[in-house]
Amino acid sequence: NYLCIPLRCLTITSTQQTMVAKAQGDKVTLPCMFTFTAADDGPLDIEWVLIPTDNQKNDQTVRRVRFSNPDPKSGDGSMEILDLKSTDSGTYQCRVKKPPGVESQKIQLTVLVKPGRTKCYVEGSQVIGHDLTLKCGSQEGSATISYTWRKSAGTEELPATALLNTGDLAVKNASQDHSGIYTCIASNRVGEDECFLVLKVTPPKNTAGIIAGAIIGTLLGLICLAFLVFCCCKKRREKKYEKEVHHDIREDVPPPKSRTSTAHSYIGSNRSSLGSMSPSNMEGYAKNQYNKVPSEDFERTSSQNQNFP
Structure with missing residues (x-):
């Protein structure tokens, strides 16, 4: 076997x-x-190589890789x-061979x-x-995430009564001095993220004033409703009165005259006008006018006045 002496053979540094x-x-x-x-x-x-874990049987092939040095x-x-x-994630092994x-x-x-x-509220x-x-x-985010609060507006110090517990900042007995812009920073071993919120502590609301305002608003609403009902009723009465008056006028109009009465009136007017005519034109006028009178009326009139000169 080959025995490698330090500083005289391959070494990973x-x-x-x-x-x-x-x-x-x-x-x-x-x-x-x-x-x-x-x-x-x-x-x-x-x-x-990526050394397999206990539940893996074979070495895994590492993809999306390249040598950082081209040579x-x-x-x-x-x-x-x-x-x-x-x-x-896993255990990687670099193996260098240059025999021996x-x-x-x-x-x-x-x-x-x-x-x-990350969200704040x-x-x-x-x-x-x-x-x-x-x-x-x-x-x-991967565990473990840590959270940090800071105040970036108003009094830049956190409230003395504030208690931090896993991202929650509890404030006891809040006051207006606690108002401001708060920023939360979430971080772990590989990065961080943040969010912010605006805290506005206000005095208690005037409950009596709110109740009085609600009562006044209700009364005004009822008054407006009653006024609308009154206007609608008045309008209906006016329309009904107009219809009745219009109907009475139509009934008082007299009926038109019949044609028979018109004809008699025409004859009477012709006879009355004879007395004003001169003897010279009386014959021609009477002939023309009496030719316009129906024959029945003329015969009846002649029989009744046989002694008329």
Whole structure:
């Protein structure tokens, strides 16, 4: 067997960093630096493997990888993994072969999700003298997430009575001095996220004034309703009166005269006008006018007045 003497054969030098933590979506460089001597005259072979966990039977193939150095023969066999995913977490082994030398190194990679979608809100009544709680929580992120509150407007110091408990900032006996803009910072090993809220502590509301306002508003509403009902009734009465008056006028109109009475009136008027006619034109006028009178009326009139000159 070949016996490798230190400093005279293949050696991996990047042994200080054995654990790496990165955020999901980032890239990571797993170091594998090595040196070799003239005694290592065999072909160079660099191999990276992901050691299977207890529930895996075979070594997993690492994808989305590349050498960080385009020329690994220079002694840099470090590997880059792009676009990290949570499934990339595990133990990676770099194995360098240059016969007769063989060396390997293990690195533990942990892919974490940084905090995200952090929300802030107030729980409780924002009234002077009341207790309230500033709530903060991230909907994304790998454990363990820590939360920090700070005040960025108004009095920039947190209330002396505030108690922090896993993202919740409890405020006892709130006062107007507690009003301001609060920021919550959620962080873990790979990143952070933040949110803010505006706290406005106000004096208690005037309950008596609110009740009086409600009563006055109700009375005004009833008055308006009664006025509308009165206007509607008055309008209906006016329309009914107009219909009755219009009907009476139509009944008083006299009926039209019959044609028989008109004819007799016409004859009478002709006879009365004869006395004003002169003897010279009396014959022609009487002939023309009496030709217009119906024959029955003329015969009846002649028989009744046989002695008329």
